[in-house]
Structures are given as structure tokens and as C-alpha cells.
Amino acid sequence: MNIENTKAQMRKGVLEYCILSILRDKDKYASEILETLKDAKMLVVEGTIYPLLTRLKNAGLLNYRWEESTSGPPRKYYTLTDTGKLFLNELSSTWEELHNAVTIVTSQKTSDNE
Amino acid sequence: MNKTTNINLGGLFFHIDEDAYIKLRNYLEAIKRSFTSSEGSDEIIADIEARIAELFSEKIKNERQVIGVSEVDEVITIMGQPEDYLVDDEIFEDEPKRKSSSSSSSQASSTQRKAGKKLFRDPDDKYIGGVSSGLGHYLGVDALWIRLLWVFLVVAGVGSGILIYILLWILVPEATTTSQKLAMKGEPVNISNIEKKVREGFTEVSEKVKNVDYKKVGNRVKSSSRTFFDFLGDTMGVLLNVIAKFIGIIIILCAAGVIIGLFIGLFTFGSTGLIEGPWSYYIEVHNATGIPVWAVSVMAFFAIGIPFFFLFLLGLKILVNNLKSIGNTAKYVLLALWILAVIGLTALGIKQATEQAFTASSTEMRKLPSPVSDTLWFRAESYDSWDDRYYHDRFDIVMKDDSRKLYLEAVRINFKASEDSTGTVKILKSAESSSYDKAREKASGIAYDYAMKNNTLYFHDYLLTDYANKYRNQEVKITVALPTGTVIYLDPSIQRKLGSDHANNMRYATYDMANHFWKIGKNELICLDCETEEIPDEDMKEEPHDNDRIRIDSEGIDIDIKDENGENFKMKIDREGIQIKAGTKKDTVI
Numbered sequence: 001m002n003i004e005n006t007k008a009q010m011r012k013g014v015l016e017y018c019i020l021s022i023l024r025d026k027d028k029y030a031s032e033i034l035e036t037l038k039d040a041k042m043l044v045v046e047g048t049i050y051p052l053l054t055r056l057k058n059a060g061l062l063n064y065r066w067e068e069s070t071s072g073p074p075r076k077y078y079t080l081t082d083t084g085k086l087f088l089n090e091l092s093s094t095w096e097e098l099h100n101a102v103t104i105v106t107s108q109k110t111s112d113n114e
Numbered sequence: 115m116n117k118t119t120n121i122n123l124g125g126l127f128f129h130i131d132e133d134a135y136i137k138l139r140n141y142l143e144a145i146k147r148s149f150t151s152s153e154g155s156d157e158i159i160a161d162i163e164a165r166i167a168e169l170f171s172e173k174i175k176n177e178r179q180v181i182g183v184s185e186v187d188e189v190i191t192i193m194g195q196p197e198d199y200l201v202d203d204e205i206f207e208d209e210p211k212r213k214s215s216s217s218s219s220s221q222a223s224s225t226q227r228k229a230g231k232k233l234f235r236d237p238d239d240k241y242i243g244g245v246s247s248g249l250g251h252y253l254g255v256d257a258l259w260i261r262l263l264w265v266f267l268v269v270a271g272v273g274s275g276i277l278i279y280i281l282l283w284i285l286v287p288e289a290t291t292t293s294q295k296l297a298m299k300g301e302p303v304n305i306s307n308i309e310k311k312v313r314e315g316f317t318e319v320s321e322k323v324k325n326v327d328y329k330k331v332g333n334r335v336k337s338s339s340r341t342f343f344d345f346l347g348d349t350m351g352v353l354l355n356v357i358a359k360f361i362g363i364i365i366i367l368c369a370a371g372v373i374i375g376l377f378i379g380l381f382t383f384g385s386t387g388l389i390e391g392p393w394s395y396y397i398e399v400h401n402a403t404g405i406p407v408w409a410v411s412v413m414a415f416f417a418i419g420i421p422f423f424f425l426f427l428l429g430l431k432i433l434v435n436n437l438k439s440i441g442n443t444a445k446y447v448l449l450a451l452w453i454l455a456v457i458g459l460t461a462l463g464i465k466q467a468t469e470q471a472f473t474a475s476s477t478e479m480r481k482l483p484s485p486v487s488d489t490l491w492f493r494a495e496s497y498d499s500w501d502d503r504y505y506h507d508r509f510d511i512v513m514k515d516d517s518r519k520l521y522l523e524a525v526r527i528n529f530k531a532s533e534d535s536t537g538t539v540k541i542l543k544s545a546e547s548s549s550y551d552k553a554r555e556k557a558s559g560i561a562y563d564y565a566m567k568n569n570t571l572y573f574h575d576y577l578l579t580d581y582a583n584k585y586r587n588q589e590v591k592i593t594v595a596l597p598t599g600t601v602i603y604l605d606p607s608i609q610r611k612l613g614s615d616h617a618n619n620m621r622y623a624t625y626d627m628a629n630h631f632w633k634i635g636k637n638e639l640i641c642l643d644c645e646t647e648e649i650p651d652e653d654m655k656e657e658p659h660d661n662d663r664i665r666i667d668s669e670g671i672d673i674d675i676k677d678e679n680g681e682n683f684k685m686k687i688d689r690e691g692i693q694i695k696a697g698t699k700k701d702t703v704i
Contacts, residue, residue, distance in 0.1 A: 030161060031168055045194025047145070050161045054154040072171060073125030076161070 011042060015052060017095055018042055020061065020080065020088040029067070029075040053078065061087050118180050124160070124167035128174075130181040137186045138166075140290065144196040166193065233434040234289035234298040235282075243283040251298045252434075267374075274377035278370065285430065285438050362432030369426035376419045380411055399511075399520060399585045410462060416455035420448050465548075469586065474553035475544035476560075482537030482596075487569050489601045489631075490537075492594075494575040494608040495565075497521065511581065518581035524589040525562070525575055526613035529602065531634050532595035539564065542591040543577075559583045562590045575611050596634045601642065604628045620644050 015037075022028060022036050030053065037043040056062045061084035066074045080088065117132045130138065145162060149155035169189050170181055233252045235244035246264060250257035267275030289295045431437050497503065497512065503521065504511040510521035532538060545556035559580055564573045577590045591613065596602065604612065609628035617638035618627060631642040663674040670688030684695040 030165060034165075045198045046165065046192050047162065047194035047199050050158045050165070051149065051199060053161065054158045058154055072168065073164070076164075 008044070011044075012048065014095070015042065015048070016056065017088075017091045019049070019052065019056065020084060020091065023062070023078055023080050023084075024088060027065075027077045027079040029077045031075075033078070056084075060084075123170065124164035126167040126171055128167070128170055128181055129179070131183060134181055134183045134186045137183060138189075141186070141190055141196075144294075145199060148196050148199050162193065169193075232294070232297040232436045233286055234294050234436075235286050236295075236298060237288050237290070238295075242279070244288065245279055245282045245286065248286060248289070248298060249282075274374040277373070277377065281426075285427075285440065286434070287436060287438050358432050362429045365425055365429030366433065369422045369429060372422045373419055373426065376415050376422075380415045399581065405462060410459075413455040413458045413462075416451050417459055420452040420455075423448070468548045470546045471548055472550045472553045473544055473546045473587075474550050474557050475542050476554060476558040478541040478543070480539045480541070482539060482566070484536055486535070486537040486597055486600055489569060489603065490596070491570040491603045491605060492527070492608050493570055493572050493605040494611050495572045497574075497576050509585075512578070514578065519561075519578045520581050520583065520585060520588075521576055521578055522585075522588055523576050524587075525573070525577055525592070525611050526590070527573060527592045527594065527608065527611050528613040528615035529594050529596065529632075529634065529639060530616060531598045531636050535597045537597065537600070538595045539571075540593040540595070542593070544587075544589050544591070545583075546587045553586070556583050556586050556588065560588050560590060564592075573608065573611065575608075598634050598636055600634045601631055602634065602639075603631050 018037060018040075019033060022033055028036075030049070033053075034043065034046050034049060037049070038046075043049065053062065057064065057078075060081060062078050063081050063084075064076045064078045067077050069075045118129045119132060119135045121128050121130050121135065142159070142163070146155070146159055149158055166189055169192060170185065173185050173188070174181065231252065234248050236247035236251060236257075237244050239247040239257060241261070246260040247257040249255075249260045253260075264275050264279060267278070269275075287294075289298045427437075427440065499512075502512045502514065508523045512519050512521045541562055543557045543560040543562065545553050545560065547553035547556050556579070561578045562574060564571055566572070571594075573592065577588060579588055593615070604627055606628045609625060612624040612627055614624045618632065619635070619638050619640045622641075622644075627639070630644055632639040633642055662676065663672060665672040671685065672688075673683065673685040675683045682696065684693070686693040
């Protein structure tokens, strides 16, 4: 069992949820999403995000529009679709449940050990 | 100093260093390859390119700055290696399956990636060219074993291992990009993995069939049947692949075996003339063409080796998908070499054959001291100094009087009755060559002698000729003519040298004539001491009767003879004693 691999998998498992959350309030383009994720240490390398964005878009959870930029070529701004919003809500509750469950399980374990 | 290239990356214009450009291009290609069969790959690539362009433009201070290798390296660190993209793909493998549209394609892409293991040289783990470590990755073996195998091949194969190594070094590309390194280290192509793959396919299909009831039936059946045919196709593909690889391995093994054999040959027999070996005289002396043997060997090496080399390449090509071509120039050069070698060999073959076109002989007559004594003893004399001989064989090289001579045992002795009362020894020397004159010259170059002491004639059982004359079927045929009635004794030493021109009254094979006394008759030799039942004499010329019986064996002697006059002679000697009956038919008492 490779610890790095496990860590990466854990991170990547919730990556979709994170991306959708980032887009909850405001449309953003890829670099902005990346910035937020990297600041939160959710991402180690940027390359990971592109296939994921495309996949979310293909699944109908995201949409994008082209917007002119002052500093370069036009940028792709991603936005949540209605399905995406529903999906996000569902994920949010799942995450809450999961978080609680994990907290209970892990803290129980510690108390057992004591 | 370095050349720069202009590129358009994500709609932005960049000056980029040539090295950096190659690096970036390889990187993008590697990523592209990991997405080729997944949905929306072009879009992903475009996004990635746009992001890289953005990163570059952040890094450069003004329009004129050139992007170098270090900038590309930094960007690659930020974006991640192609395997980072791969892990991502695998983690979300389940996810797109739920959306049936992309299920089969992503499935296929992951299978393809696993199966696509390629042979590369590993630059990160190399002693010479990284061939061993690359082979190690490909076969799933530690490179140490491959290296040991090379050492063994080089030692046992007289350096042929070096040639194969160099060949692989040239032909197998080096894994420079990350994707190549990944492909190099992918799952080894071996039976257990193939089996695993087949089993995976089975479970998948059976699970899908099981799930049919629970899911939306129409959709499921469609997709599962599709997977089933995909699986069927995959299995067939894997099987064909296995068969092809197997054939490839056989071809490679055969061709490599022949090439190794040729190499050993080239460095042993072929080096004649360059390196002295125990075989070199042997070959040199048969060589009629005047072309050095090593040159002939090199030609033979090319004539046989080149086709097998191409066979070897073919085998490699079957086995390894990403084999580099040896290039057209190399191919044509090899083809030309091969044609030249074949032409050369043909010409030499013709020349060698014409060397035996003419046979000539030279004759020497010598008189025996007169009068010829009643009994003559014939013995053979072997070459006196065993140590001077090279091979200690019937074909040999000897040093005589400080010059190298060819030693042959092609000597035959025959006997016949002479016309008068004198005895003569005729020595006929013969040899072959490309012209009559040359053959004659070679024939007279044969040194042969005999000696006479008292009543014994000592014949050499060998002939010598100058080494420079080479082997041209040199032969010596001796005919000893003696007055009729002379008795000769053939010593066992001469046994092997007796010819078959003379008849003998015992109908003996020439080999059996030794160790007996023979009288020279007019037409044949007459044995004087052969232990036989009957020695036909000059005065006993009757035809034997059909019923006559003479038997001598372990049971005894049984003789039963009748003549024309009815005279009858019977004799029986056995365990019971001796019985003798003689007389005419009428008198016979049984």
C-alpha cells in the first residue's frame, strides 16, 4: 500500500465536490479554480484538473462560456448548471454525513486505544 | 547558442528554445497519448495548452525573452507528469461508467494503456546503453539477470553477444519522454498478465449479465452485449498477439543462433591466415583459389548472415512494436554486400572446381637388382619422426629439412608378372589442377621413395609434397613387376597399401593378402601358405562337379568328390573318428 497513492486518491475523491463548491457562488475560469484549490492544498499538480473539468462538463454538471480577457486570449469561464447545483447539494449532504461518520469512527478508535 | 522556434500555444505567441521546444512537444504528446481514447480529449489538451501558455506568459518579462528548458521544466512540475493524469483517470473509472455514453470508450482506453507495454532503453539505469534494464522492464525481470546473460553470451558466444547488444542499442529507441518511460515500465507482457486480462474480461461480462434484471433492461443489454463483443475482440486480439509473439521469438532464436554460429565460425575457421590455429593448414592446403581463407569466410559470413540478419529484424519487429528502422541506406548497403558476397563465392566456387579439371601423372621406372632373388619381402615404412607431424592423421603437415611438407597416405602397391626375367618398380605419381601442365608439375612435385635391404623392399606408406603445392588429390601408384615364379611375402605392415589390380587365386580381398607367401603367376598371385582345402594347380584344371562337397568347419572335415570316370573319394573326420572311402562307383561300399 503506497501512502502517497492513498493520499492522492483521498484528495481526488472529493475533488469534484470541491470544484463544484468553488463555482457555487461565482463563475470562474480554470486558473482561478486552480488557485483556490492550490491555496487549500487540494491539488499537487495542475494537470489533474483538466480531465476532471471536461468530465464534469460532459456529465452536464458544468457549462462554460468564452470571455475576452485583457491580458491574453479569451478565457473559459465555468458555471454550474441546474443539474450541477442539485448534484452539489446532494454531495454536500453526503459530505456532511461522511464527515460525521469518519469523525465518529476515528475518534472511537482513539478512545478504544486509550 | 541555440536555435529558437516560434510557437502558437493556446493563442499566444512564444519564442522557444529548440531543446525546450522538443521537451514541451514530447510532454504534450505524452499527455495527448494518455487521453487519446477518452471523451473530449481535444478539449482537455486545448485547456492544458492554454494553461501552459498562461504560465509561460507569467514567467517571461518581455516579448523578446525566450523560453528555455528550465521554464518548460518548471511548467511540467506545476502541471504534473503524464502519470498524474493517468491516476486521475483510473480513480474516476467508475464514475463515467454510470453514464453509459462514455463507458466503453474509457474502458477500452484503460485496457489499451495497460497492454501497451513497449521496449525502450532505460537511460536512468544503464551501464552502456540501457539495453539490459530496458529488456528487464519489458520482460519483468531484474536487469541484473539480463546483464549476467550478456556476460555469458559474450564469453560463450565468442563476442557475438557484443554484436547483438550493439544491434539492440541501435534498434531500440531510448525512453526519453515520461510517457515512453511509463510505457517501458508498464505491466510486463507475460502469460500471467494475459491470463489476468482474459479473466477480468470474463468477470466483467458475467457481472453485466447478472445485473441485467436490476437495471434498465434495454440500455444494459445494449451496453453489455457491446462489451461482450469488445471482450471477444480483445480476446482474439490477445490470442493473435500471443501467437505472433511466439513466432517472433522462434524466428529471433533461430536467426540469432545462426548468426552466433557464423560469428564463432568467422573467428575460428575464418581467421585462418590472420591467426594461426590447428585448423589453418588444413584449410589453406585445400584452398585452390589463392584468395585468403579469411576473405572467403567473410564473404560466406555475409552471404549467409545477412538474410538471417533480416530474419532477426523481422522477428524483433513482430515482438517489439516500436522498433526503430535500421534505415534505407543500411538496408541497401546490406543488400549490396550480400549480392557481392554471393557473386564472389560463386566465382570462387567455379575456380575451386576447375582446379580439379585436369589430372596428370609422371612415371618413374626403376629396375630391381638382377637377378631377382627367389623370395622378396615387402614391408611398409611409416614416416620416421612422429614428432614432426602436425595432426597425426592420414592428412598431415610435416616439417622436413626445415620446410613444410604435405603428408598424404594415398599410396597403392600392385603386383604383376614381368615380361622377362628382370624386376621393375614403376612409380606413378598423379595430381589434379586447372591445366594439364600444372597438374603435371604438381605430380612431379610428389616425393616418394622405397629402399631395398637384402631381400626386403621397404615402401613408404606415405607421400610428401611441398606445402605450396597444396592438396590436389596427389596419389602414388606403384606397380611391381616380377618374373613369374618369384615368391613374395607381404608383411602385415603393407596390408593397408595393397592395391586391387592383381588377381589372386584365393579370391581374397586385397586386405587379406598380407601375412602370406605368394608366387607370381602369369595372371594372378598364387598363395603358398593359405590354409585352404584346395589349391588349384596348373595341372589340376578340371571343372568341379555340382555334387562335390568340401566342408571344413567346427564339426570337422567332410569331403565328397566324384570325377568324370566315376572315381569317388569320400573323407569324413569328426568326433566319431576318420572315415575314408575311395574307388570307382561300382566299388563303393557305404
